[in-house]
Amino acid sequence: MMKFYEETIKSTSIYKGNVTEYIVEEVKLPNGEMSQREIVRHAGASAVIPFTQSGEIVLVKQYRKAIDKVSIEIPAGLKDDSDLDGLHTAKRELEEETDYNAKSWKFVTSFYSTPGFTDEFLEIYEATDLYLVDDSLAQDDDETVEVIIATYDEAWDLYEQGLLRDSKTVFALFYWKMKKLEIKLGE
CATH class of the missing domain: 3.90.79.10 (Nucleoside Triphosphate Pyrophosphohydrolase)
Structure with missing residues (x-):
């Protein structure tokens, strides 16, 4: 069975505004390789x-x-x-x-608006x-x-x-x- 999890090794906040926070995370992929994720944190919306x-x-x-x-x-x-x-x-x-x-x-x-780069969760x-x-x-x-x-x-x-x-x-x-x-x- 394939493992679907990326372990966060390091997380750095590069900017925090009124609406969003921008995070760069170094992650360990399921195959053991390292990668970087750019994430926009969001409080959510309706x-x-x-x-x-x-x-x-x-x-x-x-x-x-x-x-x-x-x-x-x-x-x-x-x-x-x-x-x-x-x-x-x-x-x-x-x-x-x-x-x-x-x-x-x-x-x-x-639903999540665009989970490839943000955790914005929208309720309709x-x-x-x-x-x-x-x-x-x-x-x-x-x-x-x-x-x-x-x-x-x-x-x-x-x-x-x-x-x-x-x-x-x-x-x-x-x-x-x-x-x-x-x-x-x-x-």
């Missing part, structure tokens, strides 16, 4: 697939410096010290980014029966977002134009497609 009462999705448009492009995404954000759990993070982020909250929340899935929730919050939470100081409400066809058009490309939002789009197919099959 994302929301928010559906309006009329069955549209609420998205946010923002500039993402890492890709030097505008990106259209589902609302999401980092867990912070005050968050009790991923659902709390999701509710806070939906309100901060869109001024909406929801009457109904459902856990959908969770579905929010339905949205309503506008009168005195909503303020956006983060470093965020500039525009709310977009899109039909299913409009969201797919954004995807086909290359404006909707981040993994959590592509997942949300295919999740929506699956829900629509289940409804059709159930008719």
Whole structure:
């Protein structure tokens, strides 16, 4: 049976920021050879697939410096010290980014975003029966977002134009497609 474990021999933090920490680890591979791993440590995040009462999705448009492009995404954000759990993070982020909250929340899935180099763990929730919050939470100081409400066809058009490309939002789009197919099959 093949052994799947890399023993950490030395771990060096080369930078610690507000969101991530960058680690270089010297590891011993299962075959005994030495190698180096560059790892980004991340506190985790939550994302929301928010559906309006009329069955549209609420998205946010923002500039993402890492890709030097505008990106259209589902609302999401980092867990912070005050968050009790991923659902709390999701509710806070939906309100901060869109001024909406929801009457109904459902856990959908969770996954590691890119385990080849980061331990970021993302939880995704579905929010339905949205309503506008009168005195909503303020956006983060470093965020500039525009709310977009899109039909299913409009969201797919954004995807086909290359404006909707981040993994959590592509997942949300295919999740929506699956829900629509289940409804059709159930008719």
